[in-house]
Structure formats: C-alpha cells, structure tokens
Amino acid sequence: MQIIRSICLILNILGLGQRALAIDLDVSSQDSISNAANIATYAMMTYYTGNDTGGIPGAFPTKWWEGSALLMALLNYWHFVGDDYYNEELSVALQWQSGTNGDYMPANYSSFLGNDDQMFWGLAAMTAVEYKLPDRATGFSWLSLAQGVFNTQKARWDTTMCDGGLRWQIYSYEGSGYYMKNAVSNGGFFQLAARLYRYTNDTEYLTWAKKSYEWSCSVPLVNNATWTISDSTNGQEDCANGDATQWSYNYGIYMGGCAYLYNITQDEYWLECTTGLMDTLFSEFFTEANNYIIEDFECEPKEICNDNEILFKGLVVSWLANTALLIPSLYDGILAKLQASAEGAAKSCTGYDNNTCGVRWYTETWDGWIGMEEEISASNVFSVQMLQWMNGSSDAAPVTSTTGGNSTSDPNAGQNEDNTTESSATIVSTADKAGAGILTVLFIGGIVGMATFMVMG
Secondary structure, three states: OHHHHHHHHHHHHOOOOOOOOOOOOOOOOHHHHHHHHHHHHHHHHOOOOOOOOOOOOOOOOOOOOHHHHHHHHHHHHHHHHOOOOOHHHHHHHHHHOOOOOOOOOOOOOHHHOEHHHHHHHHHHHHHHHHOOOOOOOOOOOHHHHHHHHHHHHHHOOOOOOOOOOOOOEOOHHHHHHHHEEEHHHHHHHHHHHHHHHHHHOOHHHHHHHHHHHHHHHHOOOEEOOOOEEOOEEEHHHOOOOEEOOOOHHHHHHHHHHHHHHHHHHOOHHHHHHHHHHHHHHHHHHOOHHHOOOOOOOOOOOOOOOOHHHHHHHHHHHHHHHHHHHHOHHHHHHHHHHHHHHHHHHHHHOOEOOOOEOOOOHHHOOOOOOOOHHHHHHHHHHHHHHHHHHOOOOOOOOOOOOOOOOOOOOOOOOOOOOOOOOOOOOOOOOHHHHHHHHHHHHHHHHHHHHHHHHHHHO
C-alpha cells in the first residue's frame, strides 16, 4: 500500500497522473476533515525514510528534533481522526530514539542537542501516554521516557546565572546558546512538569512546574502583566534584558502548561495564565487582517522562515485543541480560530497539482514553498478539527492514570544520565548522514522508474 501511494504521488509530481484538485475542506464535515488530514499526513510521511531498509526510525540526522514534531503529528492524526495506519511506524520510532538511558539522549545526537530538542521528544512521549498509545512489549514505557526527560532536565536547573532556569544549549562548546536561557526550553520543561503532575498526581511535578513558571516570570521571558513573551534572555547579563522576537510557539507552550494545571487544580491563577497568554496569542498571531488565520509574522511576510519556524504554528494548533478540551469554557473561541486556520491551510495546498501545502495559509493560494515541515503543520491543523466531535466525550484527550491511562510509571527514569560530562556522547558521523540521503535517492529513483514503466507500458 505504501509503494502504491508513493507511485501515485510521483505520477502527480511528474504530471503523469490524473490532476488532483485542491483540498476542498468543509470544517463541518467529518469526512472532509478526515480526507484533508489524510492527504497532508501522507505527504508528510513521504519525507520519512525511517521505515526503509537501512533507515533510522525517527531520525532526521541534521535536524533531529523534527522527528518528534512528525511523531506528534502522527499522534494527533491517530487520536483525532481515528486512523491507525501509521501507528506501528510511530511506535517504533518513538522507542528507537529513546537512548540507552531512556531519556531521549541517544548517543548519535546527544553531543549537539539543546534542552529544547530533548524536551520536544519528552512532550511527544507524554502525548503518547495521554492518547493511550500502547507501551511496546520491550523497551521503555512512554511515561517513563517522559519522566526520564524531566529528571535529566531537572538536574540541569542552573542557579549560576539568573538564579535558575534551563540554559538553551546543554554543553559549553555549543557556543553562545550555552549562555542563553530561552522561552521554549523553560516553557517546555514547565509544560512537561504540568502534564506529568496532572497524569500522576505526584506533587514533585507540581513543585517544579510552579518553580519553572515563577522563575520565567521573574526574568524577561514571561511578562504576566502584559502577557507577552520574549524569546530569550542572556545569562551573562544576569538576564536583565529579553530578546523581544515573537514566536507563536513560545505562547503556545506556556499556555498549554497553564491549561493542564488549571484542569487538575481548578486554581484561578492558572486560568488567568491560560487566558492571558491565549488572548495575546490570538491578538498577535491570528489577526483580522489575515482573516484570523495563524501567522508567524516574524518570518512569513518576508518569506524567510526556516524549517524550525515553519513547524511552530503546527505545534500551537495542537496545544490549542487540547486546551479547548481541558477547559470547555474556552472551546468556542479556540474552535473558531482553528477552523479559520484550517480553511486557509486547505487553500494553500494546491502546489504541483498534488495538494502540496505552503507556509502562508492566509494567501488563499499555494505560495511556492514545499517541504516536510509544511505538511506537518497542515496535518496538525486538519486533524484537530475533529475536536468538534470529541468535546465533552469520555474519549476526549488527554487521559490521566485514573481516567484510562495505562503506561507504566518509573519516577526514577533517566537518573543514571551524566549531565555534567560534555565529552561522553558520540557525534553522528558523516557516513550516517550520507547513508540516509543515498537511501532516499535510491528509493525515489526506484519509484520513478516503476512509474515510468507503468505509464509507457
């Protein structure tokens, strides 16, 4: 089936197949949403070679963290749409990159990782827990992997600069990033701790969630008076100033953590945090000028987004969807923004006459951009439209250990990791990177050959 789908895609790209129509999305139709999500998710997976002979499950050697974004999109696709077609690939990949210590510090990549890179894999594992992806028969449980990431990052909490917080980069040889404390690393640690507390009811996670959030508010990362977030702050300047660059995912990651905490504690403090950040997210990134379609305005208008930045809004829409399910009073406002963005995304998916999706969803046409990251974000925004039929349902995400969750806990996971040794990890070799590229070329070459044979025959 995968080969047949690949042949069809290549035929369309070559102009040899039947011309595909743009995605005609009706956000009130389950069938239409499912079709749109299927198209974008399949397109996303054409970039994935981890299931090919000689491939590395879950790994993109030059941009390792993006594997977690792809797997989170597959989790959303399965959970919201209900299609388990990719679940075995998803499960294998999520386990494969876990590392020997069960904390997402695999030897081939750990020497150049930042705290944010590792954290995103922890959030992917936590999403698997909350969506009830079955633990694999061997290896680490999804919950223990999330706990392993939490434990290793807790051990890196740094009081030598700015009285706390996580550095962006883990090792000093990684350059200036080692002296930066950024929003996404600290916001991700906050969200992971909040989700672990909600799931396990272990108050250690609540203690750390509060600690990381309050520290973020004590430096120029989170301003809880104006509800604005700076991208980073310089530890060598005692975190006196913030980089005011605005990214949607910084708001989404803190907002999501606050929503989880409000859901479990019913403390109005966390509701205020959720709504304050959400209101700024809506006013700044879902503007009337763009028909309330999400835009990362730091890069999209100038068409300078890099691969990382293209993924940001795809992460945000998934956090918004779960926020709507966690706090039903926010559901209507969130759904309206998600629907507008999905309709815009569908209009962008007209490239190459095979539904290739672009970056700028508000242009009402394909903008000429193409890539895995574009498809990941489109897959997310289409999949989460199904929350309309989940709101108020007992099947709504996310579960806890007392409401259907069954992943095995290990509170001590990851604690054998040496967080002080900078030379213990193995750098991924050039051969590893080249091998993956060669396999991809051979695979696509074979498909094109098969397609040409079929057409000429």
